[in-house]
Amino acid sequence: MEELKNYGHQHPLLMLNEEQLLGNGNGVVDCSRCGEKVSAPCFSCVECCGFYLHRICAEAPLELNHPFHRHHPLLLLQNPPYTSDTRCVCDFCNEACEKFIYHCSCGLDFHIKCALFTFNIAERNLKELEHVALEDPSFSSKNDGGNLGKCFACWEPLAIDTYFSLDCGFNLHKKCAELPPKMGHVCHRKHPLLLQFNSERLSCKICQVTQQRGFLYGCSTCNLAIHIDCLSPLPVIEDKSHQHPFTLIWRQIPFICDACGTEGHHVAYECCTCSIMVHKKCISLPRILQHSFHVHRVFHTYFIHKEYFESLNCIMCHEVVDTEHGSYFCADCNVIFHVDCALKEKEMYCIVSQENEDDKSLDIPVNSITKVLETNDAGEATLIEHCKHKHYLMLSDKISEHGDKCYDGCLLLISAKFYHCSRCDFFLHKSCAELPKMDLTWSHCCDEKPFSGPKPCILTSDCMFQCGLCRYLSNGFSYKCNECGIHTCLRCFAICLQNAVKIPGHKHPLLLYYDYKEQCSGCGGDILGANRCKDCNFNLCHLCVIRPTRVRHKCDKHILALTYDKVNDYAKYHYCDICEKERDPKYWFYHCETCDTPVHVNCVLGEYSFIKLGSTYNEGNHEHPLAFVKKIHYYPKCVKCDKPCEDLSLECAEPGCNYVAHWKCRY
Template identity: 40%
Template sequence: MIMTWLCKEKRNMFFYECRACYFSIDIKCAYLSSSYKFNQQPKLDIHQHPLTVIESPMAIDVLRRFNCFWCHEPLIDAIYFCFDCPSFIIHKKCLDELPPKIDHPSHHKHPLFFNHSDSDRFCNLCQKEHSRHFYCCSLCHFNINLECALLRSIIEDKRSHQHPFSLLWRQGSFICDACDTEGNYISYICLKCYIVIHKKCISLPRIIKFSRHDHCIFHKYFLQTQELTEQDCKICFKEVKLDRGSYSCGKTGCNYVVHVNCVLEDDRLYEVIEEEKQYEELYEKSIQSSITHVIEVNEAGEATKIEHFSHQHCLVLADKMEEEIDRKCDGCMLFISTFIYYCSECPFFLHKTCTELPKIKTHWFRQWQATLNFEGFKQCEFCAQYCSGFFYNIGGAWDMCIRCGKCKFTLGFGCLTLPHSALHKIDQHMLNLTYHDDREQSYCDICEQERDPRLWYYSCSNCDTSAHTECVLGQFPFLKDGSTFSHYDHKHRHDLEFFRKAEGYPRCSYCGKLCQEEILKCKKSTCNYIVHCKCQIYQV
């Protein structure tokens, strides 16, 4: 499924894509090129990008939902359309026949005359800088840009609000009831609900799916106290005023709430939901389980015997391991504790929480559907660790971090994914991840080198053991012995298997040194190819 650039809709169909910039357009939109006239330019150069004439816009499904930004009427006649700014759509006749002089309610003293300037001019209405054409009063130094010059007295958008909004001119500022930010001069009022909002907020989407929340969120002009137990925006962590507009989760018991401008700041992070039915379909997809079949359940309703997409045998629920062994979850590669599913036919284990991971999940940083897969040997695009087990396939490389919204505390994905506890032969107890050390000078008990007390480390409070995180975990902590490195992903002609130790210390086929660390060994019995894991990765 791809979101196309022109219609902003997700479609399951063939599409055209530019490999250089990832511009994409589906076949339906591409076939509309016969309606375009690329060589016909408007009489007035009012826009910073070239404009395209579309003679029959009503023949294009995606344009039926828009209105002319000048007269706000439906796009029945020929229009000018900007491919760089899809919101800039204006009737051809509106642009070609702009009046040279207008009387405007914002300035009763004198008429306003149409003018042009190559430099930016400050619009007295929207309080923003604009270039090119505008209406002005040279006596009073009063300027308004074209979009502010002609405003509809009544605007109705049933998708966002059940009543029409009426234009309300103001001499001063106001606080918008839809987004809780300040506005000037131009406002619209609902005479039945008595809410005053910006013009741009009339068309706020009522329902959106935000990439950083599992459920759809709804726009409301006010919230009641009983609807929320927490009132901080989950993006900026500042207070959300309950008597102003915000987006909040529609699921009962969920306290997710965000400011309007916070959640709509980046259109790559949300999807507009047009109908309630679409919202229900998205919710059903978000809870689709990776458990393919439930065979048995207990009295509490828990699945005690299941089939899971990641394993060929049935898995059985247990509250703990029968024997105290050094065993990791085959899904996340972290140590097994309590509540696991295990295979009675082979050594395969999964945390209960790992078996319940959704099959499809929305990517945090884009509106992309990520699918859960079970891989043998793969590099995570976020933390750059080589891992085996569960992966969400997203695509693309990422260089980012996680930052606290209330202070400057920042974590890279490598540190964010460090296990809270780990085992090492240096200590009989589980070593815990520790965040601070009051001692001025410290040493690692594994490599015996000095350790920076400001950096995280693993420690045992019982034995006073402390060690570098990399010394405890090794270079490949999230890889399982026997994981398969497909020949499609490296230069050797056969599949390779990962092992933490090599029998007999053979020589590396790449660097010629003895293999005393993690190795990759050819799966083909007649091939003697053995290489240090790090040597093979350098070749990829």
């Protein structure tokens, strides 16, 4: 045994050969720097404190000038130079780095073994791979997916003729281990391309995708990066979605892809028969999609005659679509998507097979919520039969007679033309009466599963429910999903059917931007997915869009109106008359103009604003039917908790029965 220097350890280290390592009797031990199983030759602590080092780890230089990262040296650090909350990940193998890492000031981090392994590849020292079996990974019983199925150089799937080893932790294509460090290429004639790490996180100039790890070819002078596989595309590609083959063309100037309408660089594929030029990835675009933003299927097309359009705006991003290039289009509704918008989120669409192209069974919602019995001269239905009420309903505009009552469907106060049953005091909003009996809606994904097509939702009115969108409890009408049973209230459902929402508090229509992050202009809350005005810096969350414009509350004898602007500028008035706490004058509130009563929105609405008082509750265990009540002056004690019933309660209307219980205490 030869005693050597300690390599930063507090005790001297001895070099061990394989026989001496086995003779130590410690079994399998790990290297204290790289964490991998130790193999001879290695170093061991003379004090037997359990400190072992691979020879290559012990002799690793403190500063490594790596050929794949020429701008800065890699420095060997004992611990990652980050806070405890920041996880350090190796930029080669994508595994966590806990100690002894090579670090660069530009943010690159490598395990010792990864830095030295790639250094040997860069220096063409392929002896490092001599111990690695050259095998087909598809036959390896140890290959269980994950990173084991991809090459650590190009991050493409492994194939036959592959360097593959679980013991050393690296998987490489043989061709990637033998890549030339420098090459000239037709796509960039100005300078040679150098094999390197993607230290600047550049997107590939050809495919536009950013590869975070592995190798690529780049030109630092031109700030250019190109993936390994993108330098050797197939000369001819045939795909069943197009009737002709596509032929490779190298281009020095950018082009506009005829399939998706975005810019392409260097590599184009052309169909000479159809005179179209596309990205490689766009050759295999899905022909038909069922998208969660539209109830009908949408078809990919290379161009559309503009005269067929009422609007050229994409339904997702609301920006203009150039119809001279590819898009996804519904001819029945004149709805259009940018290709990149339609395919942006995999959870929001499903691909329809061409075998089912002529099947339109999912395209047509079943309507006829009402049967029209009489109409006026303007063609407006004045007498109808509704599927959820046993008597005929008559059209009325006598708000003065019924203005203190609410609609039975959406539970809003009566404020416009409505249908009324004089026999049982049933009221239905005119717009609610015109909703479909069944609809194919995209308002939710069942059990958070990927989108698999529109879900049949049936109008129902026979239960208490919590809306899956606004989360309010209600006993009005709802649409219930046949698959998962989630309910959507009529207020939310009506918003989902509109491409643009018009609210009294803003002069322009609001468009849904599903991934837009901003603060709500109505309540000040953080939102993801805003109803946004394109012309103003005005954004609303879903709850503010469906706010009732008129409500009643026991704090005032008059109807309170939703107010969008501060009523006065005196700071002393910026308080809520219900909770008596300060309110922010920038945000919406409810106000009685007669009594000058300002109140917070949430103080007025509370938890139970969309439950019709006086309606019957039949789902409890009480022997008699119960009715919803809110006591204003007299607060009887709850039979369950013995506390005053100041909130929503259930009361028995049976003479002589004094049962009354909080809604929350009903069981």
